[in-house]
Amino acid sequence: MIRIIEILSVRVRDAIKAATGLDADPLLRISADSRFGDYQANGIMAIAKQAKSNPRALAGQVVEKLDVADLCETPEIAGPGFINFRLKPDFLAIRLMEVKSDSVRLGISPTQNHTKVVVDFSGPNIAKQMHVGHLRSTIIGDAICRLLEFEGYDVIPQNHIGDWGLQIGMVVHAMMASTLETKTWAGASGALLSIEEVHNRIEKSPITLIELEKMYKRLSEQEKTDENLAEAVRNSVRHLQLKEPVFLAFWENARKITLKTCFELYDYLGGIFKLDDIRGESFYADRLAPVVQELKDKGIAVESDGAVCVFAPGFVSKEGNPLPLIVQKSDGAFLYATTDLAALKFRVQELGAKKIIYVTDARQELHFKMVFAVARMAGWVPEDVSLEHVTFGSVLGEDGKPFKTRSGENVKLRDLLDEAVSRAKRVVEEKNPELPEEKKNDIAAAVGIGAVKYADYSNNRTSDYVFSFDRMLAMEGNTAPYMQYAYARVKSIERKALEKGINASEELALITNITLTEPTEIELAKTLCRYDEAIYSAAYDLRPNYLTAYLYDLAGKFSAFYTQCPVLTAGPESRPSRLLLCDLTAKNIAHGLSNLLGIKVVEQM
């Protein structure tokens, strides 16, 4: 099914060509104001200007050559030279029949043919609980994956976790210090114990991520003042980097503990990531030295103050000097820039990515600009491969400052989601106390988690937003509960139909033609027909809020229809059509919310 706006665009372009001989973009847009119809062509004024003719007269000539009678009423010329289009109910009916015939994709064809796209997002660190800072990357990245997948791309999610480097060495050191007795561990290599015994010890003293995090923080505090300890830690870092089995055993354990907790959250959030998608810094550890070597060999990287740097053109520091991307510190250690370069190279050369999308906050913009520039200089990224940094703003507290707990700590993602769910539970208790406990819990989870995600998606990605449980859990306005409620109401009609002995699915199956007469029916039908346009713009600009805006619009149109048009008590001339409008609305909301945004819908709430 071709998007309506695309059909009109092509028709008007052809008409312009026929009328003027010019090939110009007719600038077709959805009308901002329904008084001007459903779509409008804005391009005539510019073309008239170019052809030095009167825009209204030109619009008349174009309309003369234009044949859109199969989908629109006669186009109207308005204002300085707009052409307005109003869709015919008959055409809407035909489109809806096409949507009806495809319950999987709702009649929407993929626009892409398996182009490989890598999406890098989430990126938590070993030995640390995920906090609000990970929320946006994680869920925006997930929505982008879902959108692009639906558009037909071959999407490869990548979770670039922080599982290597100095801090991980400290984590391992902390674990060893707490698990092994000092004397068995005196050499800091664990050589006094067999590897079997080490595994045995690890198994016998299981620790949680929270304990691990505390352990790490304590060590990192002590290390600042205790030079002996600092030296021991440095030793451990070296041993780990040499991949000595005992150290590796603890490292693996830390990684396992962290990932287990991360995946609990990912699952809680709606099945984000598979285990295969985890490819963290440790994966690139052996590729860092060759990357730096290659940059040196190519004459791109040079030594400066003992560090290995790349001075990409166009980057200037505070003092106005060339700004380096440091790929190796003066002590020989590699940095995140090095890892990012190695990962980038891997993704292009070994994963075969044609596009790489990085979903991180806006503060890393300069870093990625430089990494991209250096990768291009090194020739690792061919012309036809695009690199995109998808940025987002910060999550703020009610005071307008970065969202923190009262004690100034980062809010743990787990706590935040639990809070949302328990608040949702209270509302369900209040509104629908007679539901079985299990059902109430399911609803609370769907609404609570959904509310947090939806609030994020419905905001413009690039701006900061103020986090508020009260607003995101409100039943009115552009929120998850409102959307989910709209869905539950449609489903309720289906249930009521069964109770009344109305065979809705049979009536739907027998429909050959849809009758649209009431204004709210037509409005709802039009909105249903625009779903593909909403998905397209959301996927094109990687902005989920275009999709939520559409869904909110749809739910609003449905609610208006719902109050205006009885379904089950309607006569035989309109009931099947109304049942179909309900059915398609439910499928559309479920698809948008669940398939594309990973937000659960519930039959009752």
Added chain:
RNA sequence: GCGUCCGUAGCUCAGCUGGAUAGAGCAACGGAUUUCUAAUCCGUAGGUCAGGGGUUCGAAUCCCUUCGGACGCGCCA
């Protein structure tokens, strides 16, 4: 100092590559419920789109500038 993003109704936010009289929700006010979930719907009121200049037939949108805010800028990630 340089760079990036931002400033839209009392509050929280939309506004898609420039398009017609700038839109939602909350809060305020007025209506609608014997009927499919009122967790809803319909309506009223509310804006010098931070200020100024420019480009354009047309600017919240593009350019310049002032003010205000957030963030970034050599060995953390």
